[in-house]
Amino acid sequence: MTATSNHDWWRGGVIYQVYPRSFADSNGDGIGDLPGITARLEHIARLGADAVWLSPFFTSPQKDFGYDVSDYRGVDPMFGQLADFDALVARAHALGLKVMIDQVLSHTSDQHAWFGESRASRDNPKADWYVWADAKHDGTPPNNWLSVFGGSAWQWDTRRCQYYLHNFLASQPDLNVLNPAVQDALLGEMRFWLDRGVDGYRLDAINFCCHDAQLRDNPGRGAPAHVDPTAPAANPYSWQVHEFDKSRPEALAFLRRLRALVDAYPGTAMVGEIGDERGLALMAAYTGGGDKLHMAYCFDLLGPQYDAGYLHALLAQSLDTLGDGWPCWAISNHDSVRVATRWGGARPDPALLRQAAALLLTLRGSACLYQGEELGLPEADIAFDDLQDPYGIAMWPEFKGRDGCRTPMAWQADAPDLGFGSGAARPWLPLAAGHRALAADRQWADDGALLHHYRRLLQWRRAQPALRQGSMALLPRQGQVLAFERAHAGQRLLCVFNLGAQSARFALPGEGWTPDAGAPAQPPGLRSGQGALLLPPHGTAFLTLPSQT
Structure with missing residues (x-):
C-alpha cells in the first residue's frame, strides 16, 4: 500500500507547492502552464512527496496573479484548458501523487460576474453578495480598516455610491461570506472540482473570509515592536489590532460546511492558510475537533528567525495550544523570501539548509515544500523595472515584494532559460543567474546534492510512524x-x-x-x-x- 492510497494520507503527508506561472512553460510564451507541470510531475514523485498543491490557474485578469478569480470553474487560457487539467490529474494519480488546488474563498476579482451584478444596484439578487457600506457623513470610508496591500480597505464605487471592502487589492472585492447564499455558491464551485477528481484544497487567506457585521473600527496600537506576519514593517497595517476585519469566530460555522462537503469525497483534505499574529491559536480553532479544516499553517516559520530560543518557544506554544488540531508546517512559499536567503543570508551554509529540511520534516504535523526549496534556490534580486508584483511596486524600496521567490524554476544548468521553456519568449520574470549551478539536472546527477538529502529524508520519514503520526x-x-x-x-x-x-x-x-x-x-x-x-x-x-x- 502506498502512502497516498490511505484516506488519512494528509496526516503527516508532505505537499509540494507548484506556482504554475514559474514551474514549466510548454508552449514557449514565457509563462508556465498546466502541460508544463504535467511533464515535470515525475520530479515531484521521485522526490517522494505525497501530494502536489497547484497555486491558482483559474480564469483571472491576473492583477494578483490568479488570486483574483473571475471564473472559479474555468482554466485561464495562459495555463491551458480543462482537458489539460484533467490530463495533469490523471498523470499525478498514476505517479501516486494527490492533487490539491488553491481555492480563494474570501474575495473574487472585480471582473467576476457576481461582482458585476452586485455593483449594478442596491436591490438586485446579488446586492448583498459582497461587503458594501455607506460613507460616513463626511464622505470618508465607513471605518478604519486597512488593506494588506496598503491604504484603506474600502473602495468607492460610483454605481452604487457606496464603498466596498477589499482586504487586498481594490480589484479584489471581499465576498460577504456571512450571507448563506454566498456560502452555497462557493460550495458549488468547490464541488465542481471535487467531481473532477481533485484530492483536496489549499484555502487561501481563509481567516479573512468573515468580517464583523457591525463594521466596528479596529483598535489602534501605533508602530508595533513586532509586525503582523501578513505585512512588512513598512506597511502601517501592523499599527492596528485586527479584531474586526479578519479572524472572526463567525468563520467556524462556514468551515464546518466546507468540511461536510469534503467529507462526502473520501480521501480528500483541506489545508488552510492563516495570516494572523495569533496564528497558532487560530490553527487550533480551525483544525480542532475533526469537523473543520484537516490542517492549517501560519507564518511562524516564514519569518527571519532561526535560532534555538525562538524555535523552542514556538514549539512549546504549539504543543500547549494545538490540542487535537493538526499543523502543516512550511518554511517557504510563494509569498515569502526563499528560506536559503532568509535564514542563510547571502552565502547560506549548506549544513544549515540540510538542517532546515530535517527540522521541517520531523516536526509534528504535515509539511509543505515550495518549488525549488529542495534545490536550495536563493532569493532572486529583481530590479524595480522588472517587478511584476503590485505589492512590491507599491512598497518599494523598503519592501521589494514577492517576485524574488517566484522566478522560473531551474531545471537544466546548461539551457539558456534553465530549461523552464523553449526559450522562444522572455520569461515573465527574469531568470536568476545564481540558480544555474543549482539546477535540478545537476543535483539529480550528484548523490551528495541537497536534492538527494530531501529525497532521502522523505523516504525515511515515510517509513517512520513516529514522524508521520x-x-x-x-x-x-x-x-x-x-x-x-x-x-x-x-x-x-x-x-x-x-x-x-x-x-x-x-x-x-x-x-x-x-x-x-x-x-x-x-x-x-x-x-x-x-x-x-x-x-x-x-x-x-x-x-x-x-x-x-
Missing part, C-alpha cells in the same frame, strides 16, 4: 541545541539540532540512545559518549531507543 515532547533547550522526542506505537525517536555556527555538546536524556542507522541527516563522524552528544555547527542527529512494546 506520533506525539511530540519538547526537551529543555541546551544553549543553541533544540531537541524533541517523537513517539508512536513503541517507537521513540530523539531529534537533536545544533542551530548554532559553533560545535555544541548535548546531554542525552537518559541511557540507551543510539544514532539511527537509517536516518539520512547524521553528520559525518557523529560522536556520543559519557551521556552526551557532540554536534558540529548546524549538525543534526536522530537517535533511537529499543522498542518499548
